[in-house]
Amino acid sequence: MKNKRSLFAVPYVIWMALFVVIPIVIMLVYSLTVSVTTGEGEAIQFSFENFTGMGAYVTVFARSFWLAIVATLVCLLIGYPVSYWMAKEGPGFQRVAMALIMLPMWMNFLLRTYSWMSILENNGLLNQLFQKIGLIALYNDLTGQNIEYFQMIRTPGAVVLGMVYNYLPFMILPIYSVLSKMDQSLIEAAQDLGAGTADVFRRVTLPLSLPGVLSGVTMVFVPSVSTFAISRLLGGGTNMMLGDLIENQFLGGAYNPHLGAAISMVMMVIVLICMLVMNHFGEGEEQAVML
Amino acid sequence: MSKELIRLSDCVMAYDDDVVLDRIDLSIQDKEFLTLLGPSGCGKTTTLRIIGGFLTPTSGDVLFDGKRINDVPPHKRMVNTVFQRYALFPHLNVFENVAFGLRMGQTVVEQENGQEVRRKVKIPEEEIHSRVMEMLEIVNLKGFERRPVTALSGGQQQRVAIARALVNRPKVLLLDEPLGALDMRLRKDMQQELKRIQQEMEITFIYVTHDQEEALAMSDTVVVMDGGRIQQVGSPEDIYNEPKNAFVADFIGESNIIDGIMRADGVVEIFNRRFQCLDKGFDRDEPVDVVIRPEDVDIVSEAEGQLKGTVTAVTFKGVHYDTIVDFYGFKWLIQTTDFCPVGSHIGIKIDPDGIHVMKKSQYSGMFGDYSSYSEEYDEINDPTLLDEEEEGAGDEE
Numbered sequence: 259m260k261n262k263r264s265l266f267a268v269p270y271v272i273w274m275a276l277f278v279v280i281p282i283v284i285m286l287v288y289s290l291t292v293s294v295t296t297g298e299g300e301a302i303q304f305s306f307e308n309f310t311g312m313g314a315y316v317t318v319f320a321r322s323f324w325l326a327i328v329a330t331l332v333c334l335l336i337g338y339p340v341s342y343w344m345a346k347e348g349p350g351f352q353r354v355a356m357a358l359i360m361l362p363m364w365m366n367f368l369l370r371t372y373s374w375m376s377i378l379e380n381n382g383l384l385n386q387l388f389q390k391i392g393l394i395a396l397y398n399d400l401t402g403q404n405i406e407y408f409q410m411i412r413t414p415g416a417v418v419l420g421m422v423y424n425y426l427p428f429m430i431l432p433i434y435s436v437l438s439k440m441d442q443s444l445i446e447a448a449q450d451l452g453a454g455t456a457d458v459f460r461r462v463t464l465p466l467s468l469p470g471v472l473s474g475v476t477m478v479f480v481p482s483v484s485t486f487a488i489s490r491l492l493g494g495g496t497n498m499m500l501g502d503l504i505e506n507q508f509l510g511g512a513y514n515p516h517l518g519a520a521i522s523m524v525m526m527v528i529v530l531i532c533m534l535v536m537n538h539f540g541e542g543e544e545q546a547v548m549l
Numbered sequence: 550m551s552k553e554l555i556r557l558s559d560c561v562m563a564y565d566d567d568v569v570l571d572r573i574d575l576s577i578q579d580k581e582f583l584t585l586l587g588p589s590g591c592g593k594t595t596t597l598r599i600i601g602g603f604l605t606p607t608s609g610d611v612l613f614d615g616k617r618i619n620d621v622p623p624h625k626r627m628v629n630t631v632f633q634r635y636a637l638f639p640h641l642n643v644f645e646n647v648a649f650g651l652r653m654g655q656t657v658v659e660q661e662n663g664q665e666v667r668r669k670v671k672i673p674e675e676e677i678h679s680r681v682m683e684m685l686e687i688v689n690l691k692g693f694e695r696r697p698v699t700a701l702s703g704g705q706q707q708r709v710a711i712a713r714a715l716v717n718r719p720k721v722l723l724l725d726e727p728l729g730a731l732d733m734r735l736r737k738d739m740q741q742e743l744k745r746i747q748q749e750m751e752i753t754f755i756y757v758t759h760d761q762e763e764a765l766a767m768s769d770t771v772v773v774m775d776g777g778r779i780q781q782v783g784s785p786e787d788i789y790n791e792p793k794n795a796f797v798a799d800f801i802g803e804s805n806i807i808d809g810i811m812r813a814d815g816v817v818e819i820f821n822r823r824f825q826c827l828d829k830g831f832d833r834d835e836p837v838d839v840v841i842r843p844e845d846v847d848i849v850s851e852a853e854g855q856l857k858g859t860v861t862a863v864t865f866k867g868v869h870y871d872t873i874v875d876f877y878g879f880k881w882l883i884q885t886t887d888f889c890p891v892g893s894h895i896g897i898k899i900d901p902d903g904i905h906v907m908k909k910s911q912y913s914g915m916f917g918d919y920s921s922y923s924e925e926y927d928e929i930n931d932p933t934l935l936d937e938e939e940e941g942a943g944d945e946e
Binding site: 441443444446447448449450451452453454457461462465466 | 601602603622623624628629630632633634636637638639640649650652653654713714717
């Protein structure tokens with residue numbers, strides 16, 4: 259019986275091996291080698307050079323992680339209250355809210371990001387609106403400056419906005435799912451024992467929803483760290499992130515797949531460490547949800 | 550014992566057109582063990598939730614110590630609840646579960662400039678510790694304080710739930726089918742245990758159950774409910790011996806309920822034969838329901854019997870035989886230690902105190918006939934059917 263059932267897992271195992279394990283091994287090999295031009299042409303040599311030279315990209319690493327952390331926090335600050343509110347409402351409302359949250363995801367990711375470009379551009383929708391309602395004139399009057407538009411695109415803020423917009427559903431869904439499945443009698447029990455609304459939340463709802471928060475944070479943080487289209491489209495050239503840097507090594511002008519592979523490996527290790535630390539904190543609660 | 554603590558007056562609970570509680574009037578005394586007893590959907594859990602503060606009645610008043618508390622939220626009531634499925638906090642261990650209420654602080658009433666001021670005061674850690682340990686000792690869970698509640702058995706979780714509610718020293722403890730999920734043996738032990746705790750702590754218990762045996766064994770007062778109405782309030786003995794209508798008679802224990810006619814004070818006619826009884830105060834020739842408990846019937850020889858019938862089924866129950874006897878087409882359940890084989894013709898005698906006469910009610914003719922005996926008995930004895938106790942209307946919104 260058991261053997262038969264495990265047969266069904268074979269395609270997946272093959273898939274994983276082909277498209278996850280083998281590529282990682284290839285990347286590892288790439289990252290530990292460099293290509294050198296010698297008299298007879300190109301040769302591949304074993305070297306740690308890719309890693310030892312990583313120091314040059316510290317600012318990109320720092321910026322990537324910093325923006326990803328900010329985006330994750332913003333997602334959490336918006337996503338938790340939304341999930342909490344949704345879980346409290348009736349099933350009809352929940353369906354509508356869920357549809358609204360999922361709706362943008364039916365559109366292509368690049369398309370969504372391009373539309374944010376045209377909204378945030380210097381002569382984009384928002385700036386035109388500010389112009390119309392006299393906000394820019396008011397700003398000029400108040401500060402004595404003379405600007406024609408607010409600089410929104412090509413700022414770190416625009417990158418964070420793009421990430422929050424794209425990844426917010428991944429924060430809301432797991433938190434909502436934990437909150438809506440929470441046993442209402444636990445909340446009644448807390449009220450019964452003398453807890454007001456704030457205490458119920460702090461001592462019961464929040465601790466019990468931590469597993470949802472953890473998976474939401476993971477699902478937002480990981481793609482945020484490695485995002486490249488958002489930073490390129492909304493951040494302009496000035497806010498290069500890890501994703502752009504890596505893309506540049508493989509497809510762009512700075513063609514050097516060895517370095518690209520090395521940066522990818524370092525990023526992967528840092529992300530893994532982050533996840534380990536977080537899961538360690540969430541351990542106790544995860545068991546609680548199994549109940 | 551006779552001081553009134555809680556009063557429900559004219560309480561109605563309705564969701565749109567669905568009336569769950571229909572003008573309930575109920576007075577609960579201080580330090581009594583009161584049981585709300587009835588089948589699924591009778592409104593007993595709704596009544597409990599109104600007292601606990603989780604529901605606000607559509608109309609009518611809830612009074613606590615003479616003060617109206619309709620709009621007082623649960624966390625400000627001097628009432629604690631043991632929930633049906635315990636509702637222990639899975640992220641806290643046994644100690645912290647029990648300590649939960651104490652960590653919420655204590656309300657102190659102080660006189661300030663002649664005015665009553667209520668203030669929440671933090672309870673010192675040593676006091677929390679000693680009170681929790683004391684409570685765990687009362688429920689026999691000493692040594693378990695560091696265990697996660699998820700690692701406890703059903704009976705132990707039950708005890709934690711009771712300790713958690715009692716540690717706050719409430720004036721009233723509400724228990725919503727607390728023993729429903731336990732096996733028979735454990736149930737019996739816990740019944741004793743609960744009764745002991747109630748007497749030791751000298752507080753009021755309001756207990757919801759569908760199990761009539763449990764209700765009779767533990768209660769000072771039993772409130773029998775059906776269809777959102779109170780059918781009868783009384784001591785267990787009253788409820789059993791003097792049921793008010795066919796519903797109560799059938800729900801509490803086994804009963805043969807027969808149509809009769811009251812011919813005079815102390816004389817009732819069944820199957821055209823007159824029987825002596827103790828009931829008085831009915832109109833002459835008033836149609837009535839007559840309850841005869843299966844254990845109050847004596848089997849005698851056919852010639853001596855007041856009624857004559859044929860045995861149609863016998864089941865051995867250990868202490869006695871359940872014997873089904875056909876009297877003129879109406880089947881009776883008789884519990885007797887004498888074995889009468891199927892098909893034998895027997896007579897029966899009933900003493901005057903074995904006959905109880907009730908006024909006709911909406912329930913007349915619905916219960917008390919054992920023609921479909923086997924199915925009904927299966928149903929009564931099938932705990933899984935009863936464990937599905939869920940009052941849909943009691944759920945909020």
